Amino acid sequence: xxxxPGFDDTQRTDSEILTEIAxxxxxxxxxxxxxxxxxxxxxxxxxxxxxxxIKTFEIFKxxxxxxxxxxxxxxxSRWSEVNxxxxxxxxxxxxxxxxxxxxxxxxxxxxxxxxRPSAISLVSQLLQKDTVVLQLQKExxxxxxxxDDTTAGAYVSDNLDKLxxxxxxxxxxxxxxxxxxxxxxxxxxxxxxxxxxxxxxRLKQVQNEQVSLQHAVGVExxxxxxxxxxxxxxxxxxxxxxxxxxxxxxxxxxxxTDIFASWFGDFGANFDLSEILSF
Numbered sequence: 583x584x585x586x587p588g589f590d591d592t593q594r595t596d597s598e599i600l601t602e603i604a605x606x607x608x609x610x611x612x613x614x615x616x617x618x619x620x621x622x623x624x625x626x627x628x629x630x631x632x633x634x635x636i637k638t639f640e641i642f643k644x645x646x647x648x649x650x651x652x653x654x655x656x657x658x659s660r661w662s663e664v665n666x667x668x669x670x671x672x673x674x675x676x677x678x679x680x681x682x683x684x685x686x687x688x689x690x691x692x693x694x695x696x697x698r699p700s701a702i703s704l705v706s707q708l709l710q711k712d713t714v715v716l717q718l719q720k721e722x723x724x725x726x727x728x729x730d731d732t733t734a735g736a737y738v739s740d741n742l743d744k745l746x747x748x749x750x751x752x753x754x755x756x757x758x759x760x761x762x763x764x765x766x767x768x769x770x771x772x773x774x775x776x777x778x779x780x781x782x783x784r785l786k787q788v789q790n791e792q793v794s795l796q797h798a799v800g801v802e803x804x805x806x807x808x809x810x811x812x813x814x815x816x817x818x819x820x821x822x823x824x825x826x827x828x829x830x831x832x833x834x835x836x837x838x839t840d841i842f843a844s845w846f847g848d849f850g851a852n853f854d855l856s857e858i859l860s861f
Contacts, residue, residue: 583705584610584832589638596738597791600641601799604722604729607645608803609831611719619653619708620646620716623694624676626658626669631680643684644734647717652688655707656681659694722800730795739795803831 584606587599610617622642628635646654658676661669677691685691690707694700721732729735810827 589641590634595787595791596637596641597794600734600738601729601794601797603645604718604732604735604799605803606831607716607719608722608800609807609828611715611723612800612804612807613828615828616713617653617715618711618713619655620650621655621657621704621708623657623659625660626672626693627660627663628672631676636680639680641734641737644732644737645716645718647720647733648687650714650716651684653708653711653714654684654689655704656684656689656691657694657704658691659696661693661695719800722798723804724800726798726801728795729797729799735795806831 586603586606587594589596589599591599622639624635643651656676658669658673664672673691673693677685681689681691692704692707694704718732718734721727722729730739807827810830
């Protein structure tokens, strides 16, 4: 199981997060590690399904693609933090409105109660399904598209286009206002200049985000995998090469390498991890 970042991050842009997810999914698909499905988690404590949640869900749908919706599990969490009636009403709204399309195309909806039995129950639902290839994986690896040419990437890029146009319009308005002010309005001019510089910075950030999406992630990942195949097996000698390489794309926390080595040294003779990964 791989926990991917969410798109409602205040510190990272959507393009950065999408790129990270794209790299992980491309590596998993390129290495031949089968995927059983995707879990989408929504907090039932959220009072309303706001604009950020709608945007995140749209990107998620486009990552999966319609043919993979049968392998999607839509989960509501934090049930212990709301009363039963409130939670049930919010769940009904999700089912009848926001998640209706995906549920109508094969996705399933369940509750996560924050304990081990609930987690096992949810994962078991996916283990019974056939393996799946996501839309983003097909576009990046099979078709060799740039990230901004994929369905998910184009959606993020379109939103950036709207932001870019908004900042450009504001810059034009500020420039006109600055020119119209009289010379004795120096304080106002200084404030307008500061606003203009701030908008220019935001515009530059949006332009950089768009550039970051202009990468053939699938092709780049394939090249990285070729380079990593020999080196990583030396770092993690007890772990199958496929796991070592995929772990490098996900990110290996400090100390995990030693745990892997110890684990496989003690128990490696008893089972084959590649069989577990087939789930």
